[in-house]
Amino acid sequence: MNATANLLFVGLPGSGKTTFLAALWHVLEDRSSETSLKLKDLSVDRAYLNQITADWRACSQVQRTKLEPEELVVLSLASAAGTTFELTVPDLSGEAFEQQIVDRRMAVSHQENIRRATGFVFFVHPGVKEGTQLTYSRRLQAVIEGTPSSLPNGAGGDGGRSGIEPWSIEKLPTQVKVVELLQFALERALQKVRIAVVISAWDLVESTTTLAPHEYLAREMPLLRQFLDSNSDLLDHAVFGVSAQGGDITVDEQKQALLELDDALMRIKVRHGADTSQDITMPIAWLLEER
Known part of the structure; x- marks a missing residue:
């Protein structure tokens, strides 16, 4: 039995899309681990996949897709039940998604990818709370209350207003940007779509909490969680925690420990509910399940 699935990877810059794709290709090509999906065929030039996967194996920074023409990855995958899926995954740049928020428009090709999509793999990074407007809000509150002395960097005698940077759309809190992408x-x-929410760099989360991915999303990203729950007529969703790299490669000790593993597959960890495995195909397998 053959089926067609067009999945779209969605996420802001640095959310983990390309690293996930690199680890996925390593697992599919290696074929030695137990996974929900197996590779049957590949209908594109492997150069791009091989390059990002070589970076991943070497614990180097995986070169993220930029604003140049997107890479279109087409994979033929087989499920455990024997169903073969032709899987089309445009690897769009995070910068393209951020530009979409700023300019309030998207490329015609991107719109067509969305319309063809049967599901989204939606990436968020656990550092989502970093870079929010907490500092900005405190500055604004200080101005309103007329306490310039509490402003950072010592605001001047104009009531503190010189300490406030002009607002621009780029300063939107990250959670708002994420929800905007989903709304677009x-x-x-x-049609009604499935969304596999992937919290990337799950190893960072596990070092601080025992929460399951959906619990972590509810606690740390309540706006996103509420949006997903309140639009059940438009989407079905599940939340996965994925550590595709295995650790922080910018920390020498962690990078060396990862390189010393006998098998690079051991770096991968996937959490869904109470279950933990090394099956990085799990989010995609969930998207391809019969409804």
């Missing part, structure tokens, strides 16, 4: 997609989707 749902407005253009032609």
Whole structure:
């Protein structure tokens, strides 16, 4: 039995899309681990996949997709039940998604990818709370209360207003940007879609909490969680925690420990609910399940 699935990887810059794709290709090509999906065929030039996977194996920074023409990855995958899926995954740059928020428009090709999509792999990084407007809000509150002395960097005698940077759309809190991306997609989707939310760099989360991915999302990203829950007529969703790299490669000790592992597959960890495995195909397998 053959089926067609068009999945779209969605996420802001640095959210883990390309690293996930690199680890996925390593697992599919290696074929030695137990996974929900197996590789049957590949219908594109392997040069791009091989390059990002070589970076991943070497614990080097995986070269993220930029604003140049996107890479279109087409894989033929087989499920345990024997169903073969032709899987099309445009690897769009995070910068393209951020530009979409700033300019309030998208490329025609991107809109067509959304309309063809049967599901989204939606990436968020656990550092989502970093870079929010907490500092900005405190500065604004200080100005309103007329306490310039509490402003950072010692605001001047103009009531502190010189300490406030002009607002621009780029300063939107990360959670708002994430929800905006989903709204853009749902407005253009032609059918109810499945969304596999992937919290990347899950190893960072596990070092601080025992929460399951959906619990972590509810606690740390409540706006996103509420949006997903309140749009059940438009989407089905599941939340996965994925550590595709295995650790922080910018820390020498962690990078060396990863390189010393006998098998690079051991770096991968996937959490869904109470279950933990090394099956990085799990989010995609969930998207491809019969409804």
